[in-house]
Amino acid sequence: MGQKCSCLRRSKNSDEHSKSEVDSKLRMRTINANLLTAPDAGSSAVLGVQRVDLCLADNHDEHHTSHFYAAAAKEALIVRRGEPFRLRIYFNRDYSPSKDAISFIFSVTDDNKPNPGHGTLTALVPHDGIDFLGDPLEWGAGIESHEGQILTVLVKPPATCPVTEWRLDIDTKLLGDGSRSYPLPLPIYILFNPWCPDDQVYMEDRDKRKEYVMHDTTLIWRGSYNRLRPSVWKVGQFERHVLECSLRVLGTVGHIPPAYRGDPVRVARALSALVNSVDDDGVLLGNWTEDFSGGTAPTKWTGSVEILQQFYKTQKSVKFAQCWNFSGVLATIARALGIPSRIITCYSSAHDTQASLTVDVFIDANNKKLDAETTDSIWNYHVWNEVWMQRPDLGIGQYGTYDGWQVVDATPQEASDNMYRVGPASVLAVKHGEILRPFDCGFVYSEVNADKLYWRYNGPAQPLKLLRKDTLAIGQLISTKAVLKWEREDITDSYKYAERSEEERSYMLKALKQSRHAFSRYYLNDNFNEVEFSMELKDDIKVGENFSVVLKVTNKSQERIHQATGQLNCDAVLYTGVGAHEVKTMGFELDLKPNSTEFVRMEVTFFEYFEKLSSQAAFQISAACRVKDTDYDYYAQDDFRVRKPDIKLQLGNGDNASIVSQQEIDIILRLTNPLPIALHKGLFTVEGPGIELPLKFKIPEVPVGGTAAATFKYVPPYAGRGTMIAKFTSKELDDVDGYKHYEIEPRPGDMLQPNGSHRSSNIIRRRTDVIP
Numbered sequence: 001m002g003q004k005c006s007c008l009r010r011s012k013n014s015d016e017h018s019k020s021e022v023d024s025k026l027r028m029r030t031i032n033a034n035l036l037t038a039p040d041a042g043s044s045a046v047l048g049v050q051r052v053d054l055c056l057a058d059n060h061d062e063h064h065t066s067h068f069y070a071a072a073a074k075e076a077l078i079v080r081r082g083e084p085f086r087l088r089i090y091f092n093r094d095y096s097p098s099k100d101a102i103s104f105i106f107s108v109t110d111d112n113k114p115n116p117g118h119g120t121l122t123a124l125v126p127h128d129g130i131d132f133l134g135d136p137l138e139w140g141a142g143i144e145s146h147e148g149q150i151l152t153v154l155v156k157p158p159a160t161c162p163v164t165e166w167r168l169d170i171d172t173k174l175l176g177d178g179s180r181s182y183p184l185p186l187p188i189y190i191l192f193n194p195w196c197p198d199d200q201v202y203m204e205d206r207d208k209r210k211e212y213v214m215h216d217t218t219l220i221w222r223g224s225y226n227r228l229r230p231s232v233w234k235v236g237q238f239e240r241h242v243l244e245c246s247l248r249v250l251g252t253v254g255h256i257p258p259a260y261r262g263d264p265v266r267v268a269r270a271l272s273a274l275v276n277s278v279d280d281d282g283v284l285l286g287n288w289t290e291d292f293s294g295g296t297a298p299t300k301w302t303g304s305v306e307i308l309q310q311f312y313k314t315q316k317s318v319k320f321a322q323c324w325n326f327s328g329v330l331a332t333i334a335r336a337l338g339i340p341s342r343i344i345t346c347y348s349s350a351h352d353t354q355a356s357l358t359v360d361v362f363i364d365a366n367n368k369k370l371d372a373e374t375t376d377s378i379w380n381y382h383v384w385n386e387v388w389m390q391r392p393d394l395g396i397g398q399y400g401t402y403d404g405w406q407v408v409d410a411t412p413q414e415a416s417d418n419m420y421r422v423g424p425a426s427v428l429a430v431k432h433g434e435i436l437r438p439f440d441c442g443f444v445y446s447e448v449n450a451d452k453l454y455w456r457y458n459g460p461a462q463p464l465k466l467l468r469k470d471t472l473a474i475g476q477l478i479s480t481k482a483v484l485k486w487e488r489e490d491i492t493d494s495y496k497y498a499e500r501s502e503e504e505r506s507y508m509l510k511a512l513k514q515s516r517h518a519f520s521r522y523y524l525n526d527n528f529n530e531v532e533f534s535m536e537l538k539d540d541i542k543v544g545e546n547f548s549v550v551l552k553v554t555n556k557s558q559e560r561i562h563q564a565t566g567q568l569n570c571d572a573v574l575y576t577g578v579g580a581h582e583v584k585t586m587g588f589e590l591d592l593k594p595n596s597t598e599f600v601r602m603e604v605t606f607f608e609y610f611e612k613l614s615s616q617a618a619f620q621i622s623a624a625c626r627v628k629d630t631d632y633d634y635y636a637q638d639d640f641r642v643r644k645p646d647i648k649l650q651l652g653n654g655d656n657a658s659i660v661s662q663q664e665i666d667i668i669l670r671l672t673n674p675l676p677i678a679l680h681k682g683l684f685t686v687e688g689p690g691i692e693l694p695l696k697f698k699i700p701e702v703p704v705g706g707t708a709a710a711t712f713k714y715v716p717p718y719a720g721r722g723t724m725i726a727k728f729t730s731k732e733l734d735d736v737d738g739y740k741h742y743e744i745e746p747r748p749g750d751m752l753q754p755n756g757s758h759r760s761s762n763i764i765r766r767r768t769d770v771i772p
Contacts, residue, residue, distance in 0.1 A: 047100045047172040049182035053088035064195065064214065067238040076186055078243070080193035080338060081262070082159035084133055084140075089170065091149045101173040102126065104141060104155060108258040109165040109187065110251055118259035119162060126153045136198040157190050159198035162261040163337055165189055165247055189247065192264060192338030200264050200390045203340050211483045212340035212388065217303075218331070219481040220324045221488060224380045225347035228477065230488065233328045233343070234303025237336040242305060245312035246336040249274050252315075253282050264339055264389040265424055268408050269439060273421035275330045275410035277317035280419075283307065283329055286412055287320035295319025304332035324383040326410040331385055340388035344407075344491070347476040349382035351413055352446035357435065357511050359450045359474060362457035370457055378474065382447065384409035384422070386480075391426055394437060402426035402437070405494070407444045416440050427494055433507035435514050445511055448475035448495045449504070472499050530557045531564060531592065531627050543617055543642040543733070544606055544675040551600040551623050555592035562592045566625030568602045570640075572612040581612040583619065606676060609642075617642045617735075645674045647684070647726045647738025651714075660745045661719040669710045671728050671736065673702040679730040684710045688724035689744075690717030702730070719746035 054077045060066035063085065065078040079085045095102075104124040107114040114121035126141035133140030133156040140156040168184040194203040194213055203209050216235045223229030236242060250256045254270035261267060274282040284307065287298070298321050301307065307318045307329055321329075327343050334341035350359045353375040362373040384407060391402040406424035416422060416439065425441045426434075430449075435442035452470040475496060482489040497503035536550040549570060555562050567587040586602045609619070619640040650668040651657055659665060669686065673679050682699030697710035708728065716722060722744055728736040 046174040046178050046180050047095060047102070048092040048180055049170050049172065050090045050092050052170065052182070052184060053090070054184075054186065055086040055088055059085045063193075065191070067214070067216075068243055069238060069240040070189070070243060074186075076189050078189045078191065079157070080191050080195065080199075081157040081161040081163070082136060082193045082196035082198050084130070084154040084156040086144070087153050087155060089151045089153070091151065091172075094148050095146060095151050097128075097146075099175050101175065102151070103171045103173075104153075105169040105171060105181075106139070106157075106188075107167050107169075108162060109167050111258040114258075118257075119158075119160075119262070120258045124155065126155075130154045159193070159196055160200075160262050161190050162258050163190060163192055163247070163267070164250070164258055164261050189243065191336075194338060194340050194388070200392070201339050201388060202390075203388050207483050209340065211481070212342050213335055213338065216335075218343060219486065219488075220328065220343050220383060221345035221479040222324060222381055222383075225476045228347075228479070228488070231324075232302070233324070234305060235328065235332045235335060236303050236305035236308075237332050239305045240309070241312045242308050242332060243336045245308045246333040248312070249283065249333070253280050255280070264387070265391065265393055267337065268334070268339065268387050268389070268406065268424040269421060271330055271333055272408040272410050272423050273419045275326050275333070276321075276412045276420060278412040278420040281317055283311045283318060284321035284326055284410075285317040285319045286322065286326070288322060292320050298322040298325050301325055301328075304329045308332065323379075323411040327383040327385050330408065330410045334385070334387050342386050342405075342480050343383060344386055345381050345383050345477075345479045346448055346495075347381045347478075348474055349379045349447050350450040350452075350474045351377045351379060351382075352443065352450055353377075353414065355442060355446075357442065357446050357450055359446075359452045360455060361452065362455050364457060373457055378452070382411070384411065386427065387424060389424070391424075394426065394429070397429070397432075397434065397437075399428060399432055402428055404428060407440075409444075414443060416443070431495055431497070431507070433511035433514075435511045442511070442514075446474075448478065449511075450474045530560065531555055531562050531630075533623065533625055535621065535623055537621060537640050541640075541642045542674050543613075543644050545642070546603060546605045547640075547642065549602040549604065549621050549640075551588075551625075552597065553590055553592060553600065553625075554597045555594060557594050559594055561594060562630075563628040564588075564590045564592060564625055565628065566623060568600060569620075569622045569624075570602065570604050570609070571620045571622075572609060572618070583609045583612055610675075613642075617644060644733070644736050645672060647671050647728055647736060649724055649726055649738055649740040651724075651740060651742055658745065659716055659742055661716050661747050663747070664713055664715045667712050667714045667724070669697070669708075669726055669738070671702075671708045671738075673704060673706050673708070673733075675732060676704060677732060678703050678706075679708070679732050682708050682728060682730040684708070685727045685729075686712075686724065688714070689722040690715065699728075699730075716744040719744050 409422035412420035
């Protein structure tokens with residue numbers, strides 16, 4: 001059949017078929033399309049179809065579809081587009097070409113309004129001979145033989161035909177005496193055709209077609225990168241109801257209009273969404289817990305057949321699945337439809353949640369991982385699919401076409417165009433860091449080649465500091481089943497250049513530059529080292545004092561002059577880093593001579609920040625800078641807090657005073673006004689052991705440079721360690737603290753001396769007579 005089809009294409013320009021004849025046949029198609037709704041004339045003279053031999057065995061063998069259950073059970077005609085199939089028609093009388101007209105009306109079964117313009121309705125008038133069945137992108141029909149009441153024809157669906165279930169009506173008409181219509185009782189399934197060079201999914205290699213289209217069992221690699229584990233998966237694309245389910249879900253779940261079901265790009269993108277249950281109640285429900293009650297544990301599935309049969313019957317998502325289950329089912333549907341597909345395992349696969357092309361791990365000041373901020377993750381392994389097709393939608397790039405393997409991933413991880421799906425993403429585009437190519441190349445790039453970055457994270461208002469980068473951790477041992485062999489094939493080099501190679505780093509930097517995410521910019525900055533920025537803040541600034549924000553800028557180049565522009569900002573914020581009020585901002589521009597250092601200084605006075613100061617005296621200092629004629633952007637934030645004064649507490653006669661349980665002492669509180677303005681409506685509040693209710697002391701006014709003071713009598717209630725706490729508030733200055741730790745000695749009578757020996761000081765009889 002393939003050889004015959006080639007002859008048909010070579011005969012396209014034969015003299016016996018003129019342009020006028022082709023135009024005439026196109027007009028007849030339009031006329032005969034109306035026969036779908038035309039009533040039969042009822043004349044016995046009109047040629048009638050008694051039966052149609054679909055030549056199932058020959059057609060299925062020629063179209064590589066004989067393995068399908070529906071084909072073996074003779075429940076449907078299953079053919080592939082771009083190649084002709086044979087029909088043998090038996091009439092109730094001899095067929096006469098001079099007075100009998102015959103046409104074939106093909107329409108998509110589930111299209112409510114099939115339309116010739118959408119490619120879901122067509123009317124064919126077979127012409128004599130089969131040397132030319134029309135352009136590869138058009139329907140064609142020709143009469144192969146005619147013997148009395150038997151007519152044998154070849155029908156060729158276009159190589160772009162919608163892949164779906166079709167209905168065939170054979171219309172007959174007697175010139176001047178009415179018409180009849182014969183509906184074919186069996187459905188016709190038209191599939192993608194990887195054997196046809198005109199099909200977008202054409203795969204030239206014979207062994208690969210066997211492996212990626214015809215083989216119904218495969219290996220899925222699981223485990224971990226240091227202990228690889230292959231597991232067998234029954235693809236089962238030919239089993240009962242699998243094809244019917246695969247065709248149906250394109251419309252019912254994937255919502256692909258019939259006119260677009262011939263586009264493998266659209267189909268592949270729909271498959272990556274409809275195999276999971278998110279968004280559209282698709283085939284499988286994911287579950288990454290250890291509770292699989294109410295369903296089947298992902299590890300217990302052995303193949304796709306039971307899953308698809310259950311979904312076909314119930315139309316409800318099947319429980320439960322993880323990545324390799326999603327991949328197995330997608331491979332089954334793709335192969336059933338005729339799209340070459342294989343299952344891919346990537347060890348140490350990254351899940352980049354922020355499109356930064358980096359896996360960002362945040363570490364606090366104590367070197368503990370911050371789970372709330374660390375949203376990226378690395379999977380021991382992740383399984384997805386590749387499907388084979390041409391990508392005319394992507395055009396021609398720097399490295400040629402984007403044809404070949406395309407990544408599709410049905411595991412719901414991140415939304416793409418508001419649905420949980422991935423792909424199809426050209427593997428070639430991924431390898432060359434073209435992260436902006438549709439669809440989802442950036443996400444796949446991160447999965448296989450993200451750099452793992454460790455950041456010091458001290459809060460939302462502080463700068464990220466890159467502690468370490470690991471360029472080798474992500475995307476190891478990318479694996480698939482070898483062609484016609486039960487062993488692993490390593491395909492890592494199809495996704496990226498060798499680690500540490502110049503090419504790999506070059507394409508990584510290219511990808512990072514295309515990313516708009518802040519983490520990417522920070523990381524890129526780490527690779528530019530001619531100009532170095534650092535903020536310098538004096539640590540001990542007391543409230544009431546002026547302070548300076550200093551940015552140190554160093555040009556480390558020995559030859560090149562750099563220009564740096566930017567601005568410094570000072571905002572008053574709450575301690576959570578929110579509620580910012582701008583205090584001051586200052587722009588700058590520097591000409592940096594080679595091997596020189598400049599300082600940018602912004603002075604902030606007390607009167608500039610006083611009215612905006614929060615109770616905890618917190619500021620957010622930031623610097624945003626750019627080096628002209630480079631891609632280098634610097635941005636850093638730092639928390640800054642002016643120090644408030646401490647309340648001084650004096651117990652008794654001072655530091656050497658003896659504090660004894662139940663013995664009264666004097667307590668003195670002192671606070672010096674640090675502000676260049678007077679304090680009004682001051683209040684000391686004191687708490688400590690034995691003080692049942694807080695003590696309060698009012699201070700009406702504290703002049704500039706003056707000291708607020710309060711004195712009271714205190715009786716420690718017991719021996720042991722105590723802490724006294726004081727707080728001062730005023731209209732101009734609040735949230736000022738002071739405290740004092742002290743040891744309370746026991747009275748001589750509280751010491752117990754059994755057997756004439758002293759007891760250790762931590763065994764003290766506590767007295768309960770407290771004197772406030």
